Amino acid sequence: MSKRIVFVHGGPRKHGNTRAVTALTMQAARQAGADVAEIDAIGLDFKVPGCIGCHKCQQTEVFECAIGDELARKVATLAEYDVVVLATPLYWWSYTAQLKMFVDRMYSLCKFSEDGIRTVMGGKTLALIATAGGPMKDNLEVLESQLRNPSLMIGCSFASCLFPDTTAEAGELVNDSSVVEKAQAFGRQLAS
Numbered sequence: 001m002s003k004r005i006v007f008v009h010g011g012p013r014k015h016g017n018t019r020a021v022t023a024l025t026m027q028a029a030r031q032a033g034a035d036v037a038e039i040d041a042i043g044l045d046f047k048v049p050g051c052i053g054c055h056k057c058q059q060t061e062v063f064e065c066a067i068g069d070e071l072a073r074k075v076a077t078l079a080e081y082d083v084v085v086l087a088t089p090l091y092w093w094s095y096t097a098q099l100k101m102f103v104d105r106m107y108s109l110c111k112f113s114e115d116g117i118r119t120v121m122g123g124k125t126l127a128l129i130a131t132a133g134g135p136m137k138d139n140l141e142v143l144e145s146q147l148r149n150p151s152l153m154i155g156c157s158f159a160s161c162l163f164p165d166t167t168a169e170a171g172e173l174v175n176d177s178s179v180v181e182k183a184q185a186f187g188r189q190l191a192s
């Protein structure tokens with residue numbers, strides 16, 4: 001059966017390098033037979049930014065944020081996919097604020113209790129595509145572990161495709177054939 005993959009765009013620059021490499025990964029995944037969908041985390045409407053810690057999502061059997069805005073509804077759709085890919089440039093050694101709002105709302109996809117964690121994310125792959133301006137050592141490794149650790153905690157496998165030391169102008173990173181090869185190989189990996 002085809003893999004259902006959703007790419008969540010966290011890069012504010014529509015013509016930036018993160019979206020350019022992510023487009024190559026999406027195209028390769030499609031060519032490898034995956035059903036590919038996209039969520040643009042930058043333009044989502046919200047009543048309040050991110051999670052407000054009300055814990056209402058923990059008091060129902062529904063796996064959806066109780067705030068009930070577009071951000072909540074989009075996050076709830078992650079349950080439909082086999083693979084969730086977060087794509088972001090590195091901002092201050094982390095992911096963008098817009099993507100952070102999205103990821104924090106993913107709390108609603110889990111029920112935390114003394115008995116453990118019940119989640120609609122279990123068994124999925126959570127993946128990261130990231131670009132960084134470098135050249136600080138390990139800058140993307142810090143981001144990678146920020147996402148790998150919670151992924152494993154909620155029963156997801158984790159995969160990443162990282163582009164440190166991106167000095168290319170916006171959108172021009174994909175003029176490098178080794179970048180193209182790496183982005184496409186990741187798409188095939190996610191689809192397999």
Ligand SMILES: Cc1cc2nc3c(=O)[nH]c(=O)nc-3n(C[C@H](O)[C@H](O)[C@H](O)COP(=O)(O)O)c2cc1C
Pocket residue numbers: 011012013015016017018019089090091092093094131132133134135136139166170171
């Ligand atoms: C607000 C901001 C913060 C950034 N912080 C970092 C950083 O901590 N480390 C780094 O290597 N690059 C940093 N960068 C550079 C971007 O991660 C890098 O240029 C990235 O490839 C841009 O992706 P884009 O073309 O998709 O926007 C930052 C850029 C901005 C605008």
